[in-house]
Amino acid sequence: MIAMTPTTEPTCRQCDDTGWVEQHPGQIPRRMQRCACFVQKHTRTYADGVPREFRDARLENYRAMPGNRAALRAARACLDGEDDLFLVGPIGSGKTRLACSVLNEHFLRTGSGLFIRTPKLLLDLQLLIVGDGKTVENRARDRDYCERLFSVSMLVLDDIGVEKPSQFTNRTLYTVYEERGDRGLRTIWTSNLGLARDPRFAPDDPRQTSTLGEFLGDDRLPSRIAGRAEIAFLDCPDQRLEDYSDVQPPYIWSGGDC
Numbered sequence: 001m002i003a004m005t006p007t008t009e010p011t012c013r014q015c016d017d018t019g020w021v022e023q024h025p026g027q028i029p030r031r032m033q034r035c036a037c038f039v040q041k042h043t044r045t046y047a048d049g050v051p052r053e054f055r056d057a058r059l060e061n062y063r064a065m066p067g068n069r070a071a072l073r074a075a076r077a078c079l080d081g082e083d084d085l086f087l088v089g090p091i092g093s094g095k096t097r098l099a100c101s102v103l104n105e106h107f108l109r110t111g112s113g114l115f116i117r118t119p120k121l122l123l124d125l126q127l128l129i130v131g132d133g134k135t136v137e138n139r140a141r142d143r144d145y146c147e148r149l150f151s152v153s154m155l156v157l158d159d160i161g162v163e164k165p166s167q168f169t170n171r172t173l174y175t176v177y178e179e180r181g182d183r184g185l186r187t188i189w190t191s192n193l194g195l196a197r198d199p200r201f202a203p204d205d206p207r208q209t210s211t212l213g214e215f216l217g218d219d220r221l222p223s224r225i226a227g228r229a230e231i232a233f234l235d236c237p238d239q240r241l242e243d244y245s246d247v248q249p250p251y252i253w254s255g256g257d258c
Ligand SMILES: [Zn+2]
Pocket: 012, 013, 014, 015, 016, 017, 018, 019, 020, 035, 036, 037, 038
């Protein structure tokens, strides 16, 4: 929040902070139009659904660290290219912020983009199937909701693998992803779970985490994601902790680039 300055000087010399300027100064009758300062102040700069804390997220203000360089590169490629993106990393490693950075920049270019936390999406989808006694308006709204998932030019599905989907929601997530792929639209996923086992540990090693497919109890969606998305690992300490100098990353995903 910017502190109020203890002065009566207008901040905009064009309109004296009224928000209006003459379209053709001096011409009668006077026609007024919105001042550029007003337009700037009232133009949204973040995509739909982006949480408050990530509304200012951009690739240029993303904090680059040794553990996220490869992911940052993949994020830039996703913004300009055609591949989907699957960001994997532990809690607090900055994957949601990175996903929002790409999405917000895409929104600034196109005016389109949507962020949804997957647990919220699963809840929404469950409400969709509670169908008995629904009015025509309710059903139209449900259709609009699904159509939005199918058609928005960039969709972030944050935090898949936190809540266990039902068979129905599993199938619906898969259908949404298939449909978006068919339409050539990009999807960015974030998850604590990888698509494959951590190659550094034996399958029965307690440090081994389960894969997304094991968690979902269904390999079709992870296999589709693997086929269509750039997989990027974030191996950073929890950025929400103020002092993490003594904290070791929970795991290191790839030796080379990260
Ligand atoms: Zn102005």
